[in-house]
Amino acid sequence: MTAQNEKDITAPRKEQITYANVLSIGAWAGIAIMTLTYILYVTGIIPPHVDVNLIVDNWDKGVSQYRHITGSPQGWNWVLLLGKGDFLNFVGMVLLALMTILCYLIILKGYLVRKNFTYAIICILEVTVLALAASGIFGSGGH
């Protein structure tokens, strides 16, 4: 087997390379943003919403109890606290949590162009599931 044949056989599909490239940009952007916002948070340059001592004293509590004691928000209400050092860190985390949806939307276009409807439908369904999860419909109500 020639080197060129080897390369042809083992080469990833086009959509796989596209997905990898978009994901790579998002991952590195996430690392950079989280590093920056965490430094701003722990150095106290931007004061937090929840005092560090209060976190340490209560992080072994159940979810609803912890949230009640610390006054932490549910759903997308963290957006209202972006001016606080601790919740500013959500920007990087949310970027990471959105990356998969973005990658799916980009490869979806390729599947539609190539008329690969099986994978196009899989992409649409997956984006729907992830968008529903992100919307807070499943996770922001009740305790």
Next chain:
Amino acid sequence: MVALAGALAAGPGLLRRNLASLRLALPVALVASTCSIGGAMLGLYLSSLDPDIVQVCLGATIVGIAALLTFSKNSELPVVDKQDAIGLALGMRGAFKDQSSGNIVEWKTHRTLMGLIMFIFIGVLAGMFGLGAGWANVPVLNLVMGAPLKISVATSKFLLSITDTSAAWIYLNKGCVIPLMAIPSIIGLMLGSLVGVKLLAKTKPKVIRIIVILVLLFAGLKAMDKGLGIGLLG
């Protein structure tokens, strides 16, 4: 969140090396991520009752899977004589150059329907325990569907970037993520995952198998130790 971040960092390297397969990952991810939403909600409910229940269940499950992998044969390069119709239709096949041996390894799946059904349970477990379900993904991809161990490990890692996204949103929306602890863990795991991808490509499948079993055993026993309050493993 930490499991998701590690998978996102590892994903590009695994996809470019053709170790993680998008064709293999997308269908199983749809099943698993849909079910992980229900699992995450169940996990939150169980945690509110008694967090130790979740820990003990998790530990017992992982130890069981480690035992399964230990006693399985041909797990490094499973023999798949004929691809089933679903696997064929979904294009679940590929090839990669194993850098540890220099060989080109061509692979395809079988028992795809059974694998997809098992990913329903994996999705629930992944969401419920709030972590990556690599300990469940790898055995199903490898032992049930017949993907080589390297492909299974790599695709499983990439798969977590999809399945854990839905669970991560549940936890984010519930206010369960504490940045003080989460951010250093996320950054550390992302950087570690970048190194791990390079090691995976060069390591012999036999060594990977042993590492997978040892890590599973340790993780399982530690979770059981914590849940039962023994305190033997710290």
